[in-house]
Amino acid sequence: MFDFDTVIDRRNTGSEKWDRYAGQDIIPLWVADMDFRSPPAVLEALQQRVEHGVFGYSRPPEELVAVVLAMLRQEYGWQVQPEWLVWLPGLVCGLNVSCRAVGVPGDAVATFTPVYPPFLTAPGLAGRELISVPLVEQQDRWEMDLEVLEQAITPRTRLLLLCSPHNPVGRVWSREEQLALADLVERHDLMVCSDEIHAGLVLDSGKTHIPFACLTPELARRTITLLAPSKTWNIPGLGCSFAVIPDKQLRRSFRDVMAGIVPHVNLLGYTATLAAYRDGEPWRQALLGYLRQNRDLVLEAIQAMPGLKTWPVEATYLAWIDAQGLGVADPAGLFEQAGVGLSDGAPFGAPGFVRLNFGCPRSLLQQALERMHTVCVRKRGSAKD
Numbered sequence: 001m002f003d004f005d006t007v008i009d010r011r012n013t014g015s016e017k018w019d020r021y022a023g024q025d026i027i028p029l030w031v032a033d034m035d036f037r038s039p040p041a042v043l044e045a046l047q048q049r050v051e052h053g054v055f056g057y058s059r060p061p062e063e064l065v066a067v068v069l070a071m072l073r074q075e076y077g078w079q080v081q082p083e084w085l086v087w088l089p090g091l092v093c094g095l096n097v098s099c100r101a102v103g104v105p106g107d108a109v110a111t112f113t114p115v116y117p118p119f120l121t122a123p124g125l126a127g128r129e130l131i132s133v134p135l136v137e138q139q140d141r142w143e144m145d146l147e148v149l150e151q152a153i154t155p156r157t158r159l160l161l162l163c164s165p166h167n168p169v170g171r172v173w174s175r176e177e178q179l180a181l182a183d184l185v186e187r188h189d190l191m192v193c194s195d196e197i198h199a200g201l202v203l204d205s206g207k208t209h210i211p212f213a214c215l216t217p218e219l220a221r222r223t224i225t226l227l228a229p230s231k232t233w234n235i236p237g238l239g240c241s242f243a244v245i246p247d248k249q250l251r252r253s254f255r256d257v258m259a260g261i262v263p264h265v266n267l268l269g270y271t272a273t274l275a276a277y278r279d280g281e282p283w284r285q286a287l288l289g290y291l292r293q294n295r296d297l298v299l300e301a302i303q304a305m306p307g308l309k310t311w312p313v314e315a316t317y318l319a320w321i322d323a324q325g326l327g328v329a330d331p332a333g334l335f336e337q338a339g340v341g342l343s344d345g346a347p348f349g350a351p352g353f354v355r356l357n358f359g360c361p362r363s364l365l366q367q368a369l370e371r372m373h374t375v376c377v378r379k380r381g382s383a384k385d
Contacts, residue, residue: 112144
């Protein structure tokens with residue numbers, strides 16, 4: 001019904017992902033957008049809006065607000081009020097606004113690493129100290145080390161940045177894990193900014209995304225939840241995200257920081273978001289099935305590559321790979337030379353690692369994995385000579 005196999009030529013389209021390697025035979029599997037056409041329902045809605053021909057200033061349509069509230073209620077049992085929504089032109093600005101809205105310059109912001117790079121840069125841009133706590137590998141999966149986090153927290157720590165589901169390690173945090181974190185958050189009187197942009201991309205049928213703010217009413221009062229349709233329906237270039245902030249005072253602080261700086265969402269962003277949440281579910285379910293097969297292909301292929309290690313991906317279309325076994329200082333550079341563009345782990349707080357985006361047609365993914373296998377075998381072979 002939906003076509004995820006056709007390779008769409010994105011060269012010379014202003015694509016950040018593909019133009020990085022313009023004129024080179026390098027398959028880009030780095031920045032987190034997918035190489036699939038957006039859902040037909042989204043394309044149709046955009047075409048109708050373009051045909052209208054007037055692109056004036058816009059506000060969130062009432063139907064969009066109602067659809068978002070219905071989605072949150074249906075997916076998570078979360079009864080969100082319309083006034084809790086704050087619309088944003090992107091999730092990254094939401095991270096940065098959160099760091100400015102909580103506490104004052106000189107306070108500290110904690111997070112777990114490895115993590116999406118803006119988590120590591122936003123505190124400093126806001127004049128806050130960054131406290132980074134490494135995730136730990138336990139029984140073939142990554143987990144939060146709450147003991148180390150508690151030891152790292154200072155009296156000036158005001159905010160915790162949480163990535164849920166986690167980018168890049170692909171974890172879906174369980175209710176028990178989040179409740180343990182919540183206990184720490186409440187004891188230390190922390191606010192939480194929870195980036196849940198990958199909530200619609202849970203691949204494991206036995207796992208369920210639970211918004212941090214849904215755990216208890218008390219946690220809802222101290223949480224800024226960031227959400228967007230951009231990853232799930234592949235519309236990041238249209239710039240529409242939103243924050244859910246139940247606490248009135250926290251919401252006012254958030255809006256105050258935005259004032260005069262953060263632009264409004266563009267009308268095509270609203271149009272695409274409404275169509276995605278209202279009409280995009282059949283496409284999403286088909287996408288999840290395709291991504292599961294891609295994930296399994298990646299896991300099997302990486303396990304056969306000498307010098308590499310990876311972990312099961314519970315959510316997202318991103319595989320986190322330990323390349324330290326290759327014995328090279330710049331594994332991302334090595335794979336680029338072999339014709340595969342991956343994300344370097346250093347900006348995530350983990351040099352020696354790489355991140356692979358498998359949100360692409362399977363033929364393209366297979367070709368990239370073959371190139372990776374060849375360079376790994378060659379590299380390990382030369383190391384033994």
